[in-house]
Amino acid sequence: MTTAHKALPDVRTVAESVTDPELPMLTLADLGVLRDVWVTHTGTVVVSITPTYSGCPAMDAMRDDLRRALRDAGYHDVEVRTVLEPAWTTDWISAAGHVKLARAGISPPHTAPVRAAGPVQLDLGGTVRVVRCPQCGSARTEEQSRFSSTACKSLWRCRSCLEPFEHIKEI
Amino acid sequence: MGHSDHLDEYGDAYGAIAEINDEQRWAFGSSFEDPLAGVDVSVPSGVDGDDLAAYCLMLGDDALILSHRLQGWVSWAPELEDDVAIANIALDLLGQARLLLARAGKADGSGRDEDAYAYFRPASEFRNVALVELENGDFGHALARLLVFSTYRLGLLDQLRTSRDPVLAAIAAKGVKEVTYHRDYAARWMLRLGDGTDESHRRAAGGLAAVWPYVPELFVPHPIELRLADAGVGVDPSTLRAEFDSVVEQVLSAATLEFPPEPATSASTPDAVSAPGEGRDGRHTESLTGILDELQGLARAHREATW
Numbered sequence: 001m002t003t004a005h006k007a008l009p010d011v012r013t014v015a016e017s018v019t020d021p022e023l024p025m026l027t028l029a030d031l032g033v034l035r036d037v038w039v040t041h042t043g044t045v046v047v048s049i050t051p052t053y054s055g056c057p058a059m060d061a062m063r064d065d066l067r068r069a070l071r072d073a074g075y076h077d078v079e080v081r082t083v084l085e086p087a088w089t090t091d092w093i094s095a096a097g098h099v100k101l102a103r104a105g106i107s108p109p110h111t112a113p114v115r116a117a118g119p120v121q122l123d124l125g126g127t128v129r130v131v132r133c134p135q136c137g138s139a140r141t142e143e144q145s146r147f148s149s150t151a152c153k154s155l156w157r158c159r160s161c162l163e164p165f166e167h168i169k170e171i
Numbered sequence: 172m173g174h175s176d177h178l179d180e181y182g183d184a185y186g187a188i189a190e191i192n193d194e195q196r197w198a199f200g201s202s203f204e205d206p207l208a209g210v211d212v213s214v215p216s217g218v219d220g221d222d223l224a225a226y227c228l229m230l231g232d233d234a235l236i237l238s239h240r241l242q243g244w245v246s247w248a249p250e251l252e253d254d255v256a257i258a259n260i261a262l263d264l265l266g267q268a269r270l271l272l273a274r275a276g277k278a279d280g281s282g283r284d285e286d287a288y289a290y291f292r293p294a295s296e297f298r299n300v301a302l303v304e305l306e307n308g309d310f311g312h313a314l315a316r317l318l319v320f321s322t323y324r325l326g327l328l329d330q331l332r333t334s335r336d337p338v339l340a341a342i343a344a345k346g347v348k349e350v351t352y353h354r355d356y357a358a359r360w361m362l363r364l365g366d367g368t369d370e371s372h373r374r375a376a377g378g379l380a381a382v383w384p385y386v387p388e389l390f391v392p393h394p395i396e397l398r399l400a401d402a403g404v405g406v407d408p409s410t411l412r413a414e415f416d417s418v419v420e421q422v423l424s425a426a427t428l429e430f431p432p433e434p435a436t437s438a439s440t441p442d443a444v445s446a447p448g449e450g451r452d453g454r455h456t457e458s459l460t461g462i463l464d465e466l467q468g469l470a471r472a473h474r475e476a477t478w
Contacts, residue, residue, distance in 0.1 A: 048209065054345055055266025060204055081209020084270075084341035087348065119414050120325055120347065122421055123355045124362060146352060147256035151263060155252065171348040 008074040011045050012037045018069045021061040022150050025104040028062060032092025035083050045070055048081045050088050053151040090152075090170050107134045107156065107167035131167050133158035143167075205284065206269050207338070212277035215335045218402050222395050223336065224279035225298065226405050228288065229393070229451055230327075231271030232299035235289060237320055238264035239462055243307050256356055260317070263349040270342045277338075290470035294460055295453040302385040304450075304459045311364055311374030316382045318357035322418045323389045325350045326411040335403040358422045365426025376428055383431040390415070393451040 015037045016029040028034040028049065035048040047066050051059050063080040070078045090109035093101075098108040110129070130139050138160035146169060148155040153166040214220045241261035248254045269285050276283035302320060307313060328350060331343035364375035390412045392400075399405025423430060449455075470476070 051206075051266070051345075053263055053266060053349060054270060054342070055262035055264070057262070059206070063204060079209070082207060084207075084210060084345065085337065087341065087345040119418075120329060120351050120354075122358055122418055124422070124425060125355075125359050145252035145256055146356065147252070147259040149255070151259050151349075155255075169352075 011039060011070065011073075011075060014069055014073045014075070015047050015066055018062070018065050021058045021065065023101070023104075023106070025100045026093075026097050028066070030094045030097030030100065032094065032097075033062065033088060044077045044079055045075045046079050046081060048083045050083045052088050056151060088171075090168055093168070101168065102134050105134050105165055106153070107131050107165060109168040109170045112170040131156055133161060133163065134165055135163045136161040141165075205273060206266075207273045207277065210338060212274065212338055214278055215402075215404060218336070218399070218404055220278045220280055222398055223404065224275040224281075225395050226399050227271045227275035227278060227339070228296075229298040229396070231268045231275065231288070232297045233303050233320075233324070234264040234271065235268035236297070236299045236459070236462060237303040237316075238262075238268060239466055240303065240305075240307055241313075241317075244313055249310060257313075260353045260356065263346075263353070267342065267346050267349070274338050274342070286470065290467045294455050294463055297453060297455065297459060297463075298451050299455075299459075300385070300388050300450040301456055302382060302389065304456060304462060305382070305385065306458050306461075308378065308381060309374055311371070311376075311378035312381055313378070314357050314360045314364065315375065315378030317353065318361050318419070318422060319382055319386060319389075321350050321354040321357055322415050323408075323411065325354050326414045326418075327406055327408065330406040330411070334405070339404065354418075361422050361428070362426045365423070365428040372427070375426065376431075379423075379428060380431040383433065387433070388450060395451075 140159040272285040328343040364371040400407040
């Protein structure tokens with residue numbers, strides 16, 4: 001290849017820099033939804049992503065954002081594929097992602113629970129988990145609701161600084 | 172190009188925002204993409220594609236219709252947190268429905284997309300159970316239905332994780348994580364209502380009694396379910412009953428509630444109810460017609476529209 005054209009930026013670097021539409025402090029790579037990036041022998045850039053939750057309405061936005069970022073970087077032949085298996089887990093959120101979440105006032109997830117053999121156990125609310133307030137660091141917090149502004153978060157309140165906050169719930 | 176230039180070019184604000192080829196304004200509507208784009212959707216060996224499609228519609232329609240009923244609760248729940256919780260649960264079920272309906276169109280060779288199934292089928296082609304189409308009642312009714320449905324569906328999806336169809340297996344594995352939260356939510360509310368005041372106990376028991384006649388249908392195997400279970404692709408729902416009873420018993424005893432009497436035969440179900448198993452064959456109560464009027468009206472009035 002001659003050097004007549006300026007080299008295009010690396011496809012993986014471009015794809016990894018695209019941010020999540022709902023959690024813009026995280027890149028899709030931080031969130032763990034970006035599964036793979038490669039270029040086929042015919043020059044198509046293939047990006048595979050996996051949904052966080054089945055109904056996550058951000059998937060379409062992610063596809064569009066990936067295509068646009070790659071197009072702006074000079075790649076016009078882009079295919080975004082969905083991967084369903086293995087299912088996304090909060091364990092795939094990167095260490096950098098945890099730091100960025102906490103800095104944005106969102107409590108990062110603990111390690112996802114490992115399921116025991118047999119049927120899924122019912123949780124009637126007896127289990128107490130320690131979730132620290134991302135504002136003041138206090139462990140005196142309480143869960144208000146296991147559902148919040150997006151499917152991936154639960155709603156908490158700090159009993160020390162009295163601020164509400166969101167916690168990425170472990171799945 | 173500035174905002175006023177857009178208005179000059181199109182002459183109206185609608186034209187300006189409807190400008191095609193603008194991926195940045197996805198929220199306005201650039202049509203949905205195939206949720207299975209890039210997924211290998213070949214039908215497993217030894218499985219009839221039409222059977223697989225019908226099975227996906229059974230599971231997908233259950234989720235779609237209950238999602239619609241739950242959406243009807245948003246802004247009516249007792250607390251804002253519950254509006255949000257119910258909306259989240261409805262969204263999860265809608266997402267499962269999208270994947271399953273899309274999978275149906277790949278399995279039967281028709282190439283229909285999720286919208287073709289959701290918006291352009293008559294009631295007689297919906298394969299959901301009667302439980303999910305019942306009119307919304309009070310909050311006790313909503314939670315009793317959600318407890319029954321999510322307990323049944325969690326057991327089903329959990330078995331389906333090992334389906335020989337990798338697409339169904341993947342949808343199920345994801346769904347298990349979601350429905351686990353749905354079941355916990357419903358169970359905790361039943362506990363709170365049942366073991367609460369006389370009034371809340373009465374409402375929880377009333378809700379349970381109202382939905383209980385529709386429980387047997389969940390576990391009556393349809394011939395398609397049996398064929399797919401034999402092929403290692405589907406689940407025979409009659410195998411799920413014992414676990415269902417044990418989980419519901421756990422909730423009811425903690426909630427100081429009792430099992431309502433079970434209808435001995437379909438003859439003892441209310442007159443307006445189809446016999447158990449009929450929903451899977453497209454025979455429904457009047458309630459489904461009302462849901463479909465609401466769900467399909469816009470799409471049928473504007474066939475070329477995208478959103």
